[in-house]
Structures are given as C-alpha cells and as structure tokens.
Amino acid sequence: METSRIPGFYNMTVEERLNLLKKIHSFSEEDVKNIQTSAPLTTDTADKMIENVIGTYQLPLGLGLNFLINGKDYVIPMVIEEPSVVASASHIARIVREAGGFTTKATERVMIGQIQVVGCADFQQAKETVQQNKEVLLEAANNAYPSIVSRGGGAEDLDVRILNEESTSAYSQMLVIHLYINTCDAMGANIINTMVESLAPLVEELTKGKVYLRILSNYADRCLAKAKCVIPPDLLKTGDYSGEEVRDGVIHAYEFAASDPYRAVTHNKGIMNGIDPVVIATGNDWRAVEAGAHAYASRNGTYDSMTIWSKDEYGNLVGELELPMSIGTVGGATRVHPMAKFALHILGVNSAKELSQVIVSVGLAQNLGALKALATEGIQKGHMALHSRSVAIAAGATGEMIDIIAEQLVKEKQIRVGKAKELVEEYKK
Ligand code: MEV
Numbered sequence: 001m002e003t004s005r006i007p008g009f010y011n012m013t014v015e016e017r018l019n020l021l022k023k024i025h026s027f028s029e030e031d032v033k034n035i036q037t038s039a040p041l042t043t044d045t046a047d048k049m050i051e052n053v054i055g056t057y058q059l060p061l062g063l064g065l066n067f068l069i070n071g072k073d074y075v076i077p078m079v080i081e082e083p084s085v086v087a088s089a090s091h092i093a094r095i096v097r098e099a100g101g102f103t104t105k106a107t108e109r110v111m112i113g114q115i116q117v118v119g120c121a122d123f124q125q126a127k128e129t130v131q132q133n134k135e136v137l138l139e140a141a142n143n144a145y146p147s148i149v150s151r152g153g154g155a156e157d158l159d160v161r162i163l164n165e166e167s168t169s170a171y172s173q174m175l176v177i178h179l180y181i182n183t184c185d186a187m188g189a190n191i192i193n194t195m196v197e198s199l200a201p202l203v204e205e206l207t208k209g210k211v212y213l214r215i216l217s218n219y220a221d222r223c224l225a226k227a228k229c230v231i232p233p234d235l236l237k238t239g240d241y242s243g244e245e246v247r248d249g250v251i252h253a254y255e256f257a258a259s260d261p262y263r264a265v266t267h268n269k270g271i272m273n274g275i276d277p278v279v280i281a282t283g284n285d286w287r288a289v290e291a292g293a294h295a296y297a298s299r300n301g302t303y304d305s306m307t308i309w310s311k312d313e314y315g316n317l318v319g320e321l322e323l324p325m326s327i328g329t330v331g332g333a334t335r336v337h338p339m340a341k342f343a344l345h346i347l348g349v350n351s352a353k354e355l356s357q358v359i360v361s362v363g364l365a366q367n368l369g370a371l372k373a374l375a376t377e378g379i380q381k382g383h384m385a386l387h388s389r390s391v392a393i394a395a396g397a398t399g400e401m402i403d404i405i406a407e408q409l410v411k412e413k414q415i416r417v418g419k420a421k422e423l424v425e426e427y428k429k
Helices: 014-024 029-037 043-049 085-098 123-132 134-144 146-150 189-207 243-259 261-281 286-296 338-347 352-374 380-394 401-411 417-428
Strands: 061-069 072-079 103-106 110-118 154-163 174-182 210-217 224-231 307-311 317-324
Touching: 014 029, 029 338, 061 085, 061 261, 061 338, 061 352, 072 085, 072 261, 072 338, 072 352, 085 224, 085 261, 085 352, 085 380, 103 352, 110 189, 123 134, 123 154, 123 174, 123 189, 134 146, 134 154, 134 174, 134 189, 174 189, 189 210, 224 352, 243 261, 243 307, 243 317, 243 352, 261 286, 261 338, 261 352, 286 317, 307 352, 317 352, 338 352, 380 401, 380 417, 401 417
Parallel strands: none
Antiparallel strands: 061 072, 103 224, 110 174, 110 210, 154 174, 224 317, 307 317
C-alpha cells in the first residue's frame, strides 16, 4: 500500500476517487467495476451463505485514510450507515500520523472452546482425571481438525474448573473444560466447535458425567490486540481551544467513562463505531467482536471504558486500547463475499494478527475523534452538516441540488425534511 494520505479525497466525486485509487493503488479495472456496480455479492452466492435468501442488503463503503500503524500505511475500508464516522477516523489518523503513527501489538491467536460436563458423581475426581489426560485430549482434538495443525496451529493447552461445587442444585454443578486453540489466521469458530464436539465422548468416559454444551467462547481474552498513540498537545488545537485544553478535555471525558457505566456504554459505542465497520467490511463476525469487547470492558467487575487516556511526563496525550479480536483473514465470509475479499486486498494485511491491530487502531482513533469533538464544540455541528445531505435526499433532491439544499438547511438551522421539500420545490422553479 503506497500511502494512506490522500489530501482532498473527501471533496472528489466517487468517480474521481476511484480513478485516483486506480492510479495510486493496485486497483484493477475489475475491482473498480465491482465497486461501481456495488453488487458483486450475487443472490446465488448469498443463497449459499444463509437461509431463506430473497436478495442482498447494501451499506455505504468508505475509506478511512491517513492511518500509519507501526510505520506502515493502511487505507481502511469501513462499512457503516452513520455519517461522520469515516471522516472523524481519518481526521484523527492524520493527527496521529503527524505524531508518528499508532503503535500496536497482538498476542498469539489463541481462542477458547468450552465443554460443559454435568452429573459427575465426584467432580474433584473428574477434574483430576481430565488434567491427567490432558495430552490425550489435546491429541484427540488435533486429530479432529488436522489441517489447522499443519498450518502451525491447533489445540495447545487446556484447563478445567468446577463451577458451583457447593450448590445444592445438580443443575448448577458442573465441570467446565477450556480448550485453548491457536486458530492462526482463521477466526476459528468451525475449528473450535469441531474440536470440542469431537471430544465429548472421551470427556464423558473420563469424567463419568454427561456433556451438554460444546462451543467456542467469544470472550477471547487470549487473542488480544492493543493500539497506542502519543500525541503532543500542539497537534490537538481545535478552533479556539488550545491543545492543552483539548488534551485535558479528552482525559476528563475518559475519567467520566471510567467512573460511570451510563457514560462508558456511549463512550464504548463510539469505539465500536470504528471497529464494527472494518470487521463488517472484511466479512468478519461483528457480533462476536462486540460481545468479546464489552465483556473485556467488564473484566474488573464493573463496566468500564475500553480505552485509557492519560498525560505523559512531557504533557503528551497518551491513548491505549486493548481488546479481544476474534477475527480472521481466511475462512467464513472473508473469502466468499467478494467485497470482503476486496476489502482485505485494499487493506493489504498479511495475517489476522495484523488485521486485529489495524482494527484496534481505528477504534482508538474513533474514540479520540468523539471525545475531542465532545470536549470542544460538540458533535452536532459536523454531524448535522452531513445529516443535512440525507435530509435533502429524503426530500427528493438529486445531483448538484443535494449539496445546495443541504448547505441551505444548515445555514437556516432547519435540518428538517419539510423545510428541505420547500427548498426542493423552490429550486425546481
Ligand atoms: C455516536 O455514534 C458516538 C458518540 O456518542 C460516542 C461518544 O459519545 O463518545 C459520539
């Protein structure tokens, strides 16, 4: 990927943007055609992906620009219906770029499969037997999915817990086995579920209990990605606000989220505004990422901010975001959905580990974008300017009329469909 810094991209027409991308990136004519027709997911393919298909459903695909992560440029495909998100991510990425870019890291991609065992006559004995047979169980799991072993992954470890041992209800007493599986570049749902399902008979034999659930855990706390940025205050100056004021406003906003779940939920929603669009664009399971992210935000017992914002000894604003990232670059829809394949191509990531680090960087940028706006002029100014375009379209504006009417709505501070309809009628006269 040559550069993610494309000045004035937002001011171009869609056609101009595509022509430019064709020149500076490895976009083929076919890529461009696919995007222009916007429907490379045929109903036939869709019919093979889910059940009861009657068509496909489209959302806008935009590009997050200016992202410099570990010294590498990324153009980031983002699929989202909400205005301002892509602009805000790109705006912050530009600031962070000037500060040296995001630095990121990721753990190995170890996912968890759970096996629930009930009705053991002696839970302690069952637990010990599972522990003693760890190697046998790991081997059996790997035999159930040998291709992941040949890719360098597979079941690596397991542990076992007894839940509700003191309970008087047999329903709540259980043994829970965690199988730790390195899924390499796959999100791994099929690998994990195949492995844990295959182990059930052996586990029943060993524990003398009955196996009920055999399923992955979306709380992927051994598959983490972390992004960090360090921004000198002079890069944060906004309108009449000094860089120090913006920095302090962001830290105050963080402390609010860190102290109050009502604020934390909205704060974290803003982070997912950046994360979900990339997860969706790349054909990944955004519900899995959402569930894992929110659980991770609660890992200390209360629902907390996913990010941490602080000031370092030089007065720089420091932001950090660490989240579980159960995504993949192979398998699932990533290689079936043509636009997901294309999104991975634009991103130029070589592994799921790399993709996960890009995703948390976008989440961190998105959070700063929201906090910076909220701590200064508020979000409505920028938001309404974009919203006014949708209102103009809803009122029947087309072509060049859209921007003219949108601007008028903002100027008159009346961003309503009724007002837009009046303006459309006037324009047509
Ligand atoms: C809107 O989609 C997201 C924000 O509410 C996030 C936040 O409040 O931090 C602006």
